[in-house]
Amino acid sequence: MTLQSIKYERGRLQILDQLLLPDTTRYVDVKNSEDGWQAIKKMQVRGAPAIAIVGCLSLGVELYDKTFMSVSDMQSFVTEKLNYLVTARPTAVNMADAAARFMAFSKTLADGSLSPGDAKIRLIEEFESMLEKDIATNKLIGKFGGEDILSRSGSKPIQILTHCNTGSLATAGYGTALGVIRYLHEQGKLDQAFCTETRPYNQGSRLTAYELVYEKMNATLICDSMAALLMHQKNISAVVVGADRVVSNGDTANKIGTYQLAIVAKHHGVPFYVACPLTTYDGSKKSGEEIVIEERPAKEMTTVKGINCWNPAFDVTPAELITGGIITEYGVFPPSKLKEELAKYQNDKL
Ligand SMILES: CSC[C@H]1O[C@H](OP(=O)(O)O)[C@H](O)[C@@H]1O
Numbered sequence: 408m409t410l411q412s413i414k415y416e417r418g419r420l421q422i423l424d425q426l427l428l429p430d431t432t433r434y435v436d437v438k439n440s441e442d443g444w445q446a447i448k449k450m451q452v453r454g455a456p457a458i459a460i461v462g463c464l465s466l467g468v469e470l471y472d473k474t475f476m477s478v479s480d481m482q483s484f485v486t487e488k489l490n491y492l493v494t495a496r497p498t499a500v501n502m503a504d505a506a507a508r509f510m511a512f513s514k515t516l517a518d519g520s521l522s523p524g525d526a527k528i529r530l531i532e533e534f535e536s537m538l539e540k541d542i543a544t545n546k547l548i549g550k551f552g553g554e555d556i557l558s559r560s561g562s563k564p565i566q567i568l569t570h571c572n573t574g575s576l577a578t579a580g581y582g583t584a585l586g587v588i589r590y591l592h593e594q595g596k597l598d599q600a601f602c603t604e605t606r607p608y609n610q611g612s613r614l615t616a617y618e619l620v621y622e623k624m625n626a627t628l629i630c631d632s633m634a635a636l637l638m639h640q641k642n643i644s645a646v647v648v649g650a651d652r653v654v655s656n657g658d659t660a661n662k663i664g665t666y667q668l669a670i671v672a673k674h675h676g677v678p679f680y681v682a683c684p685l686t687t688y689d690g691s692k693k694s695g696e697e698i699v700i701e702e703r704p705a706k707e708m709t710t711v712k713g714i715n716c717w718n719p720a721f722d723v724t725p726a727e728l729i730t731g732g733i734i735t736e737y738g739v740f741p742p743s744k745l746k747e748e749l750a751k752y753q754n755d756k757l
Pocket residue numbers: 453454455456571572573574577578582583584610648649650651661662663720
């Protein structure tokens with residue numbers, strides 16, 4: 408049993424309010440796309456895949472109660488709301504990826520073969536399919552990543568360092584980078600998982616530590632500033648992190664602090680992996696220079712009034728530092744091969 412960030416039945420969506428974890432477990436209703444936008448913006452729900460899923464399901468719940476005079480009216484409404492949901496947070500690509508796919512899908516529904524009511528249900532069904540697809544994707548990522556790490560580690564104890572939260576609280580379940588740790592644990596091969604606090608939102612100390620303890624994995628929390636000494640003193644088998652947007656050359660935007668972990672891993676010869684589902688790949692961008700980095704409010708970083716704060720929520724790790732490879736649901740690829748490999752599967756999206 409893993410923690411459930413999203414509770415959904417047709418017509419009703421609830422999210423676990425992650426601002427209150429780990430002290431309080433409270434599910435809040437998301438009744439429409441405005442609620443969805445607010446929940447994403449405030450980071451009550453966060454994590455690239457979860458953002459896309461909650462955004463689309465919030466629209467699905469809104470659609471469920473609405474009646475349209477024509478399919479094209481529904482299509483216009485859906486387009487407007489999907490474009491709005493994309494504006495909640497700029498760095499993760501998953502919501503924009505889903506919006507593009509579902510806007511294209513809603514166009515196919517306007518071929519005259521369906522009534523507005525039937526077309527609406529078809530679209531809601533596609534939104535709903537994201538939940539199962541995401542979990543299946545994450546389990547493949549877990550297996551491919553876990554097996555790749557085991558193939559490199561011989562008989563040495565498997566100790567993994569991860570950053571931020573990429574587990575059941577960032578996805579529909581199982582997780583991406585944390586899915587790799589889950590797989591190793593399920594195989595009885597995980598000796599130790601280390602997680603960073605991940606200042607300033609503390610996704611690591613509040614969310615990942617919560618998930619690891621909840622599932623009784625052997626886990627140790629470190630401050631972000633301890634990562635270099637950890638890799639110097641302990642035999643870390645690999646660093647495995649998630650992603651918010653991976654672009655054509657393999658450059659990766661992820662939680663702030665990822666870039667410096669990659670530099671330290673390179674210095675210590677520790678393989679550095681990025682776990683990235685196809686929905687987090689953005690082939691429209693050539694390099695990480697093109698990725699918009701979200702800056703969050705100073706109040707999320709300090710209580711001291713009057714001090715200036717610089718609070719970028721993400722940084723970009725250049726492809727050459729991703730030495731272990733990019734773990735996808737199709738396999739583990741060197742960054743230089745990612746574009747050509749993922750091009751084979753673009754049709755797997757909706
Ligand atoms: C499953 S990867 C999630 C990805 O999103 C996190 O960012 P945030 O908590 O601000 O949404 C972090 O970058 C994770 O790697």
